[in-house]
Amino acid sequence: MRFALAVFSGGIAAGVVGAAMAWLFHLIHSLDGWWWALAGGGLAGLGWWWLRRDGPVRHIEDSLHTGAPLPLGRSLIDALLQILAVASGLSLGKEQAPRQGAAALMSTIAGWVRVTPEQRRLLVAASAGAGLAAVYNVPVAGFLFCVEVLPVRRSWRLLAAAGATSALATGISWLLLGRQPIYRFPALDFSWSILAWALLLVPLAALLGSAFLRLIAVAQEGATFDPRWLIVSIPAAIGVAVDISHLIPDLTGNGEEILQAAFTADSPWGLFLALLLLKPLLTALSLRAGAVGGTMTPSLAIGAALGGLAGSISGLDAPLIAAFALVGAAGVLAVVQRAPFFAAVIAWELTWAPWWILPILVAVAWAAHRLAVRISSTH
Incomplete structure (x- = not known):
């Protein structure tokens, strides 16, 4: 009964946190202007300096490895600073913030109802x-993120908790934000040529995802420095992204604009090439500056730019370019997250693309992931 109570309460809390952070992100993002972006970056850097002056913030993976609870106050503040920085233009994903906020609330709820340490791990995940x-x-x-990505022991109890909390949280989000896909996707009829073309993206997605993973690792290794520099480094990274976006649009933030541009196929191949080259570098710069955030949406954006570029160069029409972009997004994300089924399903759920494309996404994501594993084992 205690475990069930924690699942029910935590699922509702996760829905409120996710909806609130989505609303806050769009509110801050609507404050257009170079000065607003730098002000947001300065506030985020100042907040992270204050938060880390006594040590780093404990994150979800730390809690799952050690069993230690997530501190509610520090975790929520860190999550809000992530939203502020990404909405101001930092080239990272916003998805880590609601994950962290929801996990911290669940960790606190688990302490209140007095579940076992192992049950707390399952609930946090x-x-x-x-x-x-x-x-x-x-x-x-x-659900798949919990059972495929996070380092937690799989069991029937985890499957039940993950399914119930995700369903509850999504239902609460529907009530607060409405029920619609994140990205618009064109109508698309099945063609065997789509499958043949999609398979050609497997080696490209594997190579690009592997290179992006190495770039992320190098950037994170070099990001350990005096927290006082965060007051300067965070707005500087945002300033670079904003300045470049004046010449090449859609580069700031988490990459949602790149994805939507690829799915509407209204961009020339030269723009896709520029986005493909610059988005990974700006994401690495953001991590090197000491920022905290997700890499999921940037990975999707880079993969979509890859698919959009391949489709545009091949002379395909707009719906097929959108399909290429979706397949590329799933393939690169599968490599970066090391989770092909999660990557395929989230690419489909974000767009509500036709049902028949889901098996293609799974096949490409799995093949790209396995090829990337083989590539990494040879180095």
């Missing part, structure tokens, strides 16, 4: 997936 489900309206992907 389930709530992290539920936070993702709520902010992006992806209930199945939220």
Whole structure:
């Protein structure tokens, strides 16, 4: 009964957190202007300096490895600073913030109802997936994130908790934000040529995802420095992204604009090439500056730019370019997250693309992931 009470309460809390952070992100993002972006970056850097002056913030993976509870206040403040920084233009994903906020609330609830340490781990993992489900309206992907991505022991109890919390959180998000896909996707009829073309993206997605993973690792390794520099480094990274976006649009923020541009196929191949080259570098710059945020949406954006570029160069029409972009997004994300089923499902749930494309997404994501594993084992 205690475990069930924690699942029910944590699922509702995750839905409220996800909806609130989605609303806050769009509110800050609507404050257009170079000065607003730098002000947001300065406030985020100042907040992170204050938060980390006594040590780093404990994150979800730390709690799952050690069993230590997530501190509610520090975790929520860190999550809000992530939303502020990404909405101001930092090239990272917003998805880590609701995962962290929801997991911290669940960790606190688990302490109140006095579950066992092992049950607390399961609940924290389930709530992290539920936070993702709520902010992006992806209930199945939220469930798969918990059971495929997070380092937690699989069991029937975990499956039940992950499924219940993701469903509850998504339902609450529907009530607060409405029920609609995050991205518009064109009508598309099945063609065997789509499958043949999609398979050609497997080696490209594997290579690009592997390179992006190495770039992320290098950037994170170099991001350990005196927290006082965050007051300067965070707005500087945002300033670079904003300045470049004046010449090449859609580069700031988490990459949602790149994805939508690829799915509407209204961009020339030269723009896709520029986005493909610059988005990974700006994401690495954001991490090197000491920022905290997700890499899921940037990975999707880079993969979509890859698919959009391949489709545009091949002379395909707009719906097929959108299909290429979706397949590329799933393939690169599968490599970066090391989770092909999660990558395929979230790409589909974000767009509500036709049902028949889901098996293609799964096949490409799995093949790209396995090829990337083989590539990494040779180095």
